[in-house]
Amino acid sequence: MPKKRSGGGLSTTQQAAKFLGVAALSGVVLAGIALPAAGALGLATKGTVEGFDEIPSNLKTPPLSQRTTILDSKGGLIASVYSRDRTVVPLKDISPYMQQAIIAIEDARFYKHGAVDLKGILRALNRNVQSGGTAQGASTLTQQYVKNVFVEEAGDDPDKVAQATQQTMGRKIQELKYAIQVEQELGKKKILENYLNITFFGQQAYGIEAASQRYFSKSAKDLTLEEAALMAGVVQSPSRFDPVNDSAEATKRRNMVLQRMADVGNISQDAADKAKKTPIKLHIKKPKNGCITAVSGAGFFCDYVRHVFLTDPVFGKTKEDRAKLWNQGGLTIRTTLDPQSQQSVQNSIAQHVYKTDKVATAVTLVQPGTGRIMGMGQSKPYGFGNDETQYNYSVNKDMGGSNYGFPSGSTFKPFVAAAAIERGRPATQVYSSPYEMPYPSVQTCSKPYVNTSGETVPNEDESERGPYALKEAMAKSVNTYFIQMVQDIGLCPVTQLTDKLGVIQGNGAKLPQTPAIALGTEGMSPLTMASAYAAFANRGTYCTPVAVLSVTKANGRSLPVPKTSCSQAMSPTTADTVNTLLRGVIDSGTGQQAGLQNRDNAGKTGTTDFRKNAWFVGYTPNMSGAVWVGSPTQGVKMENITIGGVFQAKVYGGQVPGPIWRDAMTGALAGVDAPAFNTVNIPDPQKNDKDRDKNKDKGRDHNQPGNGGGKPDDGNPFPGITVPPNMNGGNNGGHRGQNNGGAQGP
Numbered sequence: 001m002p003k004k005r006s007g008g009g010l011s012t013t014q015q016a017a018k019f020l021g022v023a024a025l026s027g028v029v030l031a032g033i034a035l036p037a038a039g040a041l042g043l044a045t046k047g048t049v050e051g052f053d054e055i056p057s058n059l060k061t062p063p064l065s066q067r068t069t070i071l072d073s074k075g076g077l078i079a080s081v082y083s084r085d086r087t088v089v090p091l092k093d094i095s096p097y098m099q100q101a102i103i104a105i106e107d108a109r110f111y112k113h114g115a116v117d118l119k120g121i122l123r124a125l126n127r128n129v130q131s132g133g134t135a136q137g138a139s140t141l142t143q144q145y146v147k148n149v150f151v152e153e154a155g156d157d158p159d160k161v162a163q164a165t166q167q168t169m170g171r172k173i174q175e176l177k178y179a180i181q182v183e184q185e186l187g188k189k190k191i192l193e194n195y196l197n198i199t200f201f202g203q204q205a206y207g208i209e210a211a212s213q214r215y216f217s218k219s220a221k222d223l224t225l226e227e228a229a230l231m232a233g234v235v236q237s238p239s240r241f242d243p244v245n246d247s248a249e250a251t252k253r254r255n256m257v258l259q260r261m262a263d264v265g266n267i268s269q270d271a272a273d274k275a276k277k278t279p280i281k282l283h284i285k286k287p288k289n290g291c292i293t294a295v296s297g298a299g300f301f302c303d304y305v306r307h308v309f310l311t312d313p314v315f316g317k318t319k320e321d322r323a324k325l326w327n328q329g330g331l332t333i334r335t336t337l338d339p340q341s342q343q344s345v346q347n348s349i350a351q352h353v354y355k356t357d358k359v360a361t362a363v364t365l366v367q368p369g370t371g372r373i374m375g376m377g378q379s380k381p382y383g384f385g386n387d388e389t390q391y392n393y394s395v396n397k398d399m400g401g402s403n404y405g406f407p408s409g410s411t412f413k414p415f416v417a418a419a420a421i422e423r424g425r426p427a428t429q430v431y432s433s434p435y436e437m438p439y440p441s442v443q444t445c446s447k448p449y450v451n452t453s454g455e456t457v458p459n460e461d462e463s464e465r466g467p468y469a470l471k472e473a474m475a476k477s478v479n480t481y482f483i484q485m486v487q488d489i490g491l492c493p494v495t496q497l498t499d500k501l502g503v504i505q506g507n508g509a510k511l512p513q514t515p516a517i518a519l520g521t522e523g524m525s526p527l528t529m530a531s532a533y534a535a536f537a538n539r540g541t542y543c544t545p546v547a548v549l550s551v552t553k554a555n556g557r558s559l560p561v562p563k564t565s566c567s568q569a570m571s572p573t574t575a576d577t578v579n580t581l582l583r584g585v586i587d588s589g590t591g592q593q594a595g596l597q598n599r600d601n602a603g604k605t606g607t608t609d610f611r612k613n614a615w616f617v618g619y620t621p622n623m624s625g626a627v628w629v630g631s632p633t634q635g636v637k638m639e640n641i642t643i644g645g646v647f648q649a650k651v652y653g654g655q656v657p658g659p660i661w662r663d664a665m666t667g668a669l670a671g672v673d674a675p676a677f678n679t680v681n682i683p684d685p686q687k688n689d690k691d692r693d694k695n696k697d698k699g700r701d702h703n704q705p706g707n708g709g710g711k712p713d714d715g716n717p718f719p720g721i722t723v724p725p726n727m728n729g730g731n732n733g734g735h736r737g738q739n740n741g742g743a744q745g746p
Contacts (some may be wrong), residue, residue: 010114063086064152064198066208066330066554067289070302072337073372073549079294079302083155083327085287086206088554091193094208094230095223099192101232105257107141108264112189116140116176142179145195149178152198155327193259194317196220201231202238204287215243217283225267226275231255237613243280251280292383297346298401299382300392301337301373305547307399307721312562324383330554336372336547341623342367344667345375352644353379353629353662355387358636359643361455361657362393363664364526367627368534371543371564373527374623375668380545391634394526396506396683405506405523408630409606409653410477412520414578415503417470419493420485421574427581427682431484433466435459439483444513445492456517457483469685475589477605482518490513501532501542520606527625528616534624536582540575541568573680578602580679586618594618594658596665599674603661605653611638616657618665621675626663627657 059113067082091099103110139147147165154160169635182191212220216227223231233253235239241252254275260274291302309315309326316322325331345363353361357379365375380389389462395401421427436458439451459465459479466473466481473481474580491513499509505511506523514521527545535542543566551559582602585591594616603618613630629651630638637650648656 001224002409008096008208010709011655014640026727027492031092033612034337041200063328063330063554065328067210067689068331069327070294070305071332071334072298072339072342073335074339075334076339077295078335078337079291079296079465080288081290082300082329084206084329085204085210085289086197086312087196087213088207088330089106089209089220091189091196092192093219093221094193094196095221095228097225097228098196098208098220098223098231101228102196102226102235103141104264105232106144106235107139108260110141110192113140114180114183114194116143116179133557135188140179142191142609145191145198146175146178146182148195148198148200150175154651159630175483180444180688189369199235200238202242203244203288204385213285214287215282217285224255225258225271226278226280228282229261229275230254234633238275238380241658244280244284247280252628253396254280280629285734294382296339296342297349297381298337298342299378300378300394301335301342301547302319303382303392303400304373304376304395305333305335305391307395308547308562312397313361314560318630320665324590332552333548334550336367336370336549337376338372338374340670341375341664341668342377344670345664347480347667348660348663349377351663352656354644355379355381356425357643358641359629359631359638360393361627361629362512362526363625363627363660364394364530365623365664365668366527366530366534366545368538368619368622368624369541369543369566371531371546371566373547375625375664376527376718387633391632393628396508396525396528398508398668401504402632403523405525405610406634407526408520408524408529409520409608409613409615410479410520411504411529411604411626411653412518412524413474413482414582415501416485416497416518416580417533417581418483418536418570419472419497420422420489420539421577422497423489423493423572425485425489427680429470429485430467430685431473431481432480432490433468433478433484434534435458435462435465435480437483438481440487441517442487442515443492445495446513449491449514451515454715457516458549471682474604475584477585477590486518491517495613497570498532500567501535502544503532504529520608523676526628529615533603533617533619533626535569536575536578537619537621537624537677538575539572539743540570541566541630572678574592575644576678577680577682579677580682582618583677583679590652591616591618591654591658593654596620596669598660599669600677601656602677605658607653611651613650613656614638614655616661618661620665620669621677623665623669624673625661625668629660666689 027653063085065082065084066086066088066221067080069080070078072078145514151165154163186194197207197209197210199210201207205211205214210221211231212218212227212236213233216223227671230243230250233250233256234243240246241250241253258267258272258275261267261485262269280674291299291306294302310319310322312322314418315325328718345365349361349363351717353359355576360378360380362378363375366372367374376394378393380387380393382388382390384390390400391402391404392400393402396405397403416700420429436456438454438456441451442449457479464476464478466478468476468478468480468481494517495513498577503511503524505527506525511517511522519571531545532542543564546562546564546684548561549563553559579602582604585604586595586601591603599620601618601620603616606615606617612634613628615628616625617628619625629643630636638648641648641651643651643656
C-alpha cells in the first residue's frame with residue numbers, strides 16, 4: 001500500500017511516479033520527443049510501446065469555421081454570417097508581441113521541447129502538490145491546439161463538445177499521441193499559427209484576427225505590447241478575464257503576462273513595468289453577425305440565400321453535408337441582388353406601408369429570361385423585436401416563408417386566359433358572364449368536379465353583367481367570365497400550364513383542381529407570382545428563380561452553384577397575347593394607378609374575400625415584380641384602415657399594391673433600357689350599347705362598386721361573334737357561398 005502524506009495525498013515523488021507509470025502503460029509518450037531516449041527512464045518495454053502504437057494517430061484537422069461574406073451582384077456587402085467569427089491569417093500577419101506573449105504565458109519552453117514537456121510536467125506536479133490543488137497545468141501549446149481541434153470538430157453539438165473537453169486519462173493519452181503527430185507533420189511555427197487562429201478569445205471572437213478586430217478595431221499585425229499581453233491573458237479564461245466586463249481582472253492578468261514576458265527575456269523589465277502602468281484602452285467593435293445586419297432591408301434575401309445552401313443538393317448530397325458547409329463558412333457568395341433594385345424596393349415600401357401598420361407588404365422583383373432575384377423586401381423588418389419578424393413573406397414555407405402563402409385573387413386570371421389561348425380560344429372569346437352563377441361542373445385531369453354544395457360566384461357589383469369579350473373581362477376582372485372560361489376548356493389545361501410556370505401553393509403543394517382556383521383562392525408567394533409572370537415578359541419561356549451567382553471558398557476554390565432552368569411554358573404568340581391583354585389592365589382597367597411612364601408595362605390586380613389580401617403583379621420586358629399587402633395571420637379586413645399614414649375606406653389591388661409596384665419598378669429601372677413588348681392586335685367587338693365604353697370602370701379595382709352596365713342577358717351585343725353554348729345563362733340563383741379566400745374582384 002503506498003505511503004500517504006499526512007493530508008491523505010500521495011507525496012510529490014509518488015505523484016510523479018504515478019504519472020510516469022501511466023505514461024509507461026500508455027507506451028512511452030515521451031519517447032524521442034521530450035527525452036533524449038525512451039530508455040533513459042527505463043519506460044520502454046515491448047508491451048507498452050506496442051500498446052501505444054495501437055492508439056490512432058491520424059488526426060484530421062478540420063477546416064476552421066470562418067465568417068461568410070454575402071455580396072450583391074455588384075460586389076457590395078450585404079451581410080456577414082458565421083457560426084464562429086473567425087478570419088484565418090498567416091503568422092506573418094500576427095504581431096510579434098502577440099506571438100511572444102502567448103508563448104510566454106502558455107508554454108515558455110515551446111521551442112525547446114517536443115510534443116510534451118517533461119520538465120513542465122514535473123514542475124506543475126510539484127507546484128500543484130504544494131498548493132494542494134491544480135494551480136498549474138502542464139499542457140503544451142501543441143496539446144492545447146489538439147484539444148481545440150476536437151472542440152472545433154464538435155461544432156455546436158453540446159454532447160460532442162463535452163466529449164471533446166472531458167478530462168479523462170484516455171482523452172489525455174489520445175491528445176498526447178496526436179500532439180506527437182502534429183509536431184512531426186507541422187513544425188513549431190505552423191503549430192503556433194494554427195493555435196492563434198483556432199483559439200477562443202471571448203466576446204464571440206475565434207482566432208486572434210477576429211479578437212483584435214473585436215477589442216481594438218485593428219488587425220492582429222498591429223497589436224501593441226500592451227494589447228498583445230491582454231489578448232494572451234484572456235485565453236486561459238475568456239469569461240473571467242474579459243476586459244469588456246471586468247477591466248480590473250483583465251488588467252491583473254495582462255500584467256502577469258507582461259511580467260512573464262520579462263522573465264523569459266522577451267522584453268526588458270523596464271518595458272514591462274511601463275506597460276503595466278498603461279490603462280487598458282479598448283475600441284470595441286460590436287459583433288455583427290447574420291442576416292439581421294444586412295443592408296438596404298436585404299435581411300430576408302440573405303435568409304433566402306441561407307435556405308438555398310441548406311436545401312439545394314448542389315451544395316451537398318445530404319442536409320448534414322450542406323449544414324456543415326454553411327457552418328464551416330469562409331465563403332464569398334456573390335448573389336443576384338441588384339443594389340439599385342433593392343434600394344428602390346425599400347424606398348417604395350417605406351413610403352407606402354409602415355412597419356407599425358396592422359398589415360404588411362412584401363415585394364419581389366425578378367429578371368425575365370434569367371430567373372435572377374433582383375430585389376426582395378417587406379415592411380416588417382428582419383429581426384426579433386416588436387413589429388419585426390423572421391418570416392419571409394415573399395417566399396414559400398420551405399424557404400423560410402409563411403405556412404401557406406397568401407390567396408392571390410384575380411392575379412391568377414392571366415394563367416386561365418393563357419391556358420385557353422393555348423387550347424385555341426381566340427383573344428376575342430366571349431362568354432355571357434352573368435352577375436352571379438353557381439360553380440359549374442368542370443372536367444379535371446381525372447374525374448369531373450361537381451359542385452355538390454350549390455356554391456355560387458358573383459361579380460363585385462350587380463351592374464357587372466355580360467356578355468364580355470376577353471379583353472374587357474380581363475381589364476375589369478370579371479369573375480364569372482373566367483369561371484365560364486374554365487368550364488369551357490376544363491381545369492386540366494390550367495393546372496398543366498401553372499405546373500410549367502412553377503406555380504405551387506405556399507406550402508409546396510400543387511394546385512387543387514377546382515373551379516375556384518381561377519379566382520386565386522390558393523395561397524401563393526410573391527416570388528412564385530413574379531417568376532410566373534416573368535414568363536409572359538419572356539415570350540412564354542419560364543425560368544426558375546435563382547439567388548446565387550458564384551461561391552468561392554476561403555482557399556480560392558470555386559464551388560458549383562444552382563443554375564436557372566428555362567423551358568417554354570407556352571407559345572410566344574400566347575405570351576404576346578397575354579401581354580396585350582394585361583397592358584389593357586394598366587391602360588384603362590383596374591391597374592391604372594400602377595402604370596409606369598415612358599416604357600411598356602403590363603400587370604394585373606387582385607383582391608380577395610373580405611379584402612384580407614390585395615395584390616399587384618406586373619412586368620416590363622426586362623423586369624417582373626409582385627406586391628402583396630395584407631395581414632400575415634389573415635386576420636385583418638382592409639376596410640376603414642390606415643396604411644402608411646393614408647386612410648383607406650376599402651383596399652383594392654390597384655390602389656395600395658399598385659403604387660408600391662409602380663414606385664419600386666420605377667427606381668429599379670431608372671437608367672435601364674426600355675424595350676417594347678411583342679403585341680398582337682385584339683379588335684374591340686362592335687357594341688350595340690353606345691354608352692358601354694363611357695361606363696367602363698376606369699381606374700377602379702373590380703371590387704369597387706362599378707357603374708358599367710350593359711344589357712342583362714337579353715341578347716348578344718357582339719354581332720358576328722358567337723357565344724359558346726351553355727355559357728349565356730343569367731343569374732341562376734342558388735346559395736351564394738364564400739370563395740375560400742378567392743377573388744372578390746381583381
